[in-house]
Amino acid sequence: MFYRELAEEAERYLEVVQGIRRELHQIPEFGLDLPKTRERILASIHGLGEIHLSDKLSSIVLHIKGGQPGPTVLLRADMDALAVEENTGLDYASTNGYMHACGHDLHMAIGIGAAHLLATHKADLKGDVLVWFQPGEEGHGGADVMLEENMHMITGSKPIAAYGIHVTSSWQPPRTFGGKAGALMASASDLIVTFTGRGGHGSSPWMAKDPISAMTDAMAGLQTMINKQFNVFDPVVVNIGWLKAGDDHTTNVIPEKAAFGATIRTFSPGMLDNLKKHVTAYLEGTAAAFGVTVDIDWGQYATEVVMNDPAATERVRKVVREAFGEQAWMEWPHPIAGAEDFGSVVREIPGAFIFLGAAPADSDWQNAAPNHSNRAVFDDSVVPSGCALLAGLAFDVLNEAAAKA
Ligand SMILES: [Zn+2]
Known part of the structure; x- marks a missing residue:
């Protein structure tokens, strides 16, 4: 019953949170340094709790202290836009060349609204909540x-639970929540291969x-090798997004270098390391067969x-239904x-x-422009x-912990 009342109370925030979301939508910022976005959030969470800022990136942590002692729960909203x-x-579209095309403007409004709900009822909160506003998700x-x-x-003390929400313009029916236990999103990594x-x-x-021959053989055989080395029920995606070799002004020159770049997706812990081992052996073997050398670069960053x-997923199902x-x-x-750095959390x-x-609500959602599209539209209601x-969720975690204590 409490969760239904909380939902009704949140509906009374509609105009305010929509307004905040649309303001944020007009000032999208990219990466880890989001000064305007940070200012706008700070203006809306003033007085709700202790604020912790970083000078490395434009993050905000809002610490809401409950009326009763108990453990900590972490809630996360990401902040950055796309190029x-x-x-x-x-009519509130962005004009600065960046866009909240992944809906992170809604996530910030959700974080702000959740913080107000929690602060309003903090006398009943049996522990503490950290609301993370996090830059640089993309x-x-x-x-x-x-x-x-x-x-x-x-x-x-380390939080006993962490929750985050992601909106989508096309992957799921309007106004429904979805997810699953276990792997929800992939680990994403880069693979840049240069043959010399x-x-x-x-x-x-x-x-x-x-x-060039070493590269094209390697590209073609890579999918077959993966098919023979990896269990089909624990999938691996290796998709080549670019290749470069030679000069299109000439046909009678053998160049010194040829290169390609791919994205890699895996779905179980340790699978990326396993994939690296097999891909490295395969590429080095192919290069050796052609008498060339190969350099393999796995990129700066891989998400978990x-x-x-x-x-935690069962708790989500319960609170959503109630x-x-x-x-x-x-x-x-x-x-x-798709990938998300919430995997690290x-x-x-x-x-x-x-x-x-x-x-x-009235749209053909399955055929709507997806997240990251320049035409993606998100319903902020x-x-x-x-x-x-x-x-x-924060209340549910802390109530259960208090009941057990
Ligand atoms: Zn996103």
């Missing part, structure tokens, strides 16, 4: 920087060492698999191959990541539901 030129035609490792800075340890041979005359390839804790009804939960049949703290359908779920 995408908006083409939605909305491949900049913001969550890892905040963990390195011990932003999860502010109360002196010896340049020469195109008429006489045996007198040179052609890196987002592993939802089974008990607050919004049975039909509001959609169990996912399998993970998605749930590696440290048992928790769950949850998706929230934010396609406009779902924000209060997100606020109520995050606040409700």
Whole structure:
């Protein structure tokens, strides 16, 4: 009953949180340094608790102290936008060349609203809540920087649960929550491969060492090798996104170098290391067969698999059903191959990541422009539901802990 009342209370925030979201939508910022975004959030959480800022990145941690002592729960909202030129035609569309095309503006509004719900009822809160506003989710490792800075340890004890919400413009019916226990999102990594041979005359390839043939053989065989070395029920995606070799002004030259770049997705812990081992052996073997050398670069940063804790996921199902009804939960049949640095958070703290359908209510959501599209449209009337779920989860975790103590 309490969660339904919390959801009704959150609905009364609708106009305010929509307003905040639309303001944030017009000032999208990229990466780890988001000064305007940080200012805007700070203006809306003033007086709710203790504020912790970093000077390495534009993060904010809001520490809400409950009326009764108890453990800590972490709630996370990401803050950064994408380098995408908006083409939605909305009257509050961004005009600065960046776009909140992944809905992180809604996540910030959800975090702000959840913080207000928790602060309003803090006398009944049996422990503390840390609300993380985190920059640099889109491949900049913001969550890892905040963990390195011990932003999860502010109360002196490690949080016993962590939750985060992600909105989607197309992957799930409007106004429903979804997810699953176990792997929810992939580990993502880069693979940049450069073959170096010896340049020469195109008429006489045996007198040179052609890196292009080594590269094209390696590219073609890579998928077959993966098919033979990896269990099909623990999938691996290796997708080549670019290749470079030679000069398109000439056909009779063997170049010295040829290179390609791929993205890699894996879905179980340790699988990325296993993949690196096999891919390295395969590429080195292929290069050796052609008499060239190969350099393999795995990129700056790999995200962890987002592993939802089974008990934390069960808590989400329970609170969603109690607050919004049975039909509001959609169990996912399998993970998605997108990635999230929240994977680093749930590696440290048992928790769950949850998706929230934010396609406009009357839209053909399955065919709508997806997250990251310059045409992606998110219905911000779902924000209060997100606020109520995050606040409700924090209450549920702390009430259960108090009952056990
Ligand atoms: Zn996102």
